[in-house]
Amino acid sequence: MKIVSKLVLILGVVIFLVIGLGIAGGLSVIWMRRSADQLEKASHQASQIANLNVMTQQWVVSAEFILRGEPLYDYFYLNTVLLEEHISSIVDKLLPQNEKDMISGISISFNQIKKQVEKLINKTEPANSEVIEVYIQKLLKQVEVLMDNHKLYMDKLDKVADNTKDVGKYISIGIPSTCVILAIFLGVSMGRSIIYSMKRLVSATKTMAMGDLTREVGLRSRDEFGEIAKAFDDMREGLRVYQDRLKDINKTLEEQVAERKIAERKLISYQKRLKSLASELSSIEEKERRSIASELHDRIGQTLVAMNIKLVGLRELSTSNERDIVIDEIRTLLEETVQDTRTLTFELSPPVLYELGFEPAVKWLIEQFQEQHKILIELVNDEEYKPLVDDIRILLFKSLRELLTNIVKHARACSTKVLLKKEGGNMRIVVEDDGVGFDISGFRSKVSKAGGFGLFNIRERLEYLGGHLEVVSKPGHGTQIMMIAPLKQEKETVI
Secondary structure, three states, X not given: OOHHHHHHHHXXXXXXHOHHHHHHHHHHHHHHHHHHHHHHHHHHHHHHHHHXXXXXXXXXXXXXXXXXXXXXXXXXXXXXHHHHHHHHHHHOOOOOHHHHHHHHHHXXXXXHHHHHHHXXXXXXXXXXXXXXXXXXXXXXXXXXXXXXXXHHHHHHHHHHHHHHHHHHHHHHHOOOHHHHHHXXXXXXXXXXXXXXXXXXXXXXXXXXXXXXXXXXXXXXXXXXXXXXXXXXXXXXXXXXXXXXXXXXXXXXXHHHHXXXXXXXXXXXXXXXXXXXXXXXXXXXXXHXXXXXXXXXXXXXXXXXXXXXXXXXXXXXXXXXXXXXXHHHHHHHHHHHHXXXXXXXXXXXXXXXXXXXXXXXXXHHHHHHHHHHHOOEEEEEEOOOOOOOOHHHHHHHHHHHHHHXXXXXXXXXXXXXXXXXXXXXXXXXXXXXXXXXXXXXXXXXXXXXXXXXXXXXXXXXXXXXXXXXXXXXXXXXXXXXXXXXXXXXXXXXXXX
């Protein structure tokens, strides 16, 4: 039953019996209605102030991110726009003058902090972080004072509600005996319903003002108070959803910041590994130079000196027989020099790789390893046409030589298998051995200390050229290394 219907019934009975009591009752009802309207306005004001508190806290968090050096500028500007709009909207509400003055002070403090933080973001002028912290504390204190002031205002309304309850009791005493039972029943039931509804609304408003948005009003009546309670719960639920959304945004931002820090640490670690690789490559290059110089000096250089000595001594020989012997010796030394020169040339850059192609060069390399190191190496080639650009062909050849060298030096393998296969637009090279194997957990983070390319270097250069390296190994179970590189894209012939 609507409140207005109850009021008409009670007012009719009272007017019929006692005009005076009827007038007093009417005034009392008007007073209660006015209290209810004031309570409704105060409830709406409390929700606005609670929302202001939530948004201010959120904006302060975004400002403190900037002060700590986190570049969350979009998050800061989003909260700035939301808070500016809310301050503008709440100023236009029908608030007590002292609360309007407080909101004006909050707006001034907010603008002061915003200007200082924008200076910090734009770096146009020096911004003092300590001053900004002082402004932030001042802003939070102003919001706290506003909430406390509104709480006092709500307490005052609560007292008015209690006074209204007392008036209703006094009126019920003066009703004539013929309508005492009916008047008392209707008056008390209605008064208690109104007081209960007002108290529930006051309690819910206080709870919301303290920042708790999870507690419902709990009023299910079908009168105007029920409508107010429903509107209040809808507003509270909207605020709670907005608050949860802000929490989710905060959590997402924190996760993004954590992920970015992890990525930065990975990048720093990767840069360190690349520096180590550069240093290792420089050391390898210097070792190669010393090796070449040693070969030239110990083998070719000494052989040429020996030939020179024999040529000088050739002049002093008197018989042709002796000269023939020396000439044969010089010829033998000259053949050895040619052979040493050819061997050194093949080690530096085998001509077969450029003249005949990658696959014949691999076959030649395996024959050389089998002859020099007495190791069994099986070559499996699918005989498909595999065009390669020069950079990839050279890299794959040197990498394969490095892998075979590692097998000879470290694997202690009885047999080795090399597979060459074309797969779509890529070439796959698999090197398998039945040796001792190794732990691959650290190969991605370390440059090889055994000289040569090293697995890390091979992987990095392959990835740079569009390929990749895969390693499968376990101590005591051999090793399988697979190199995948893109083939040269042949241009279509237009007829």
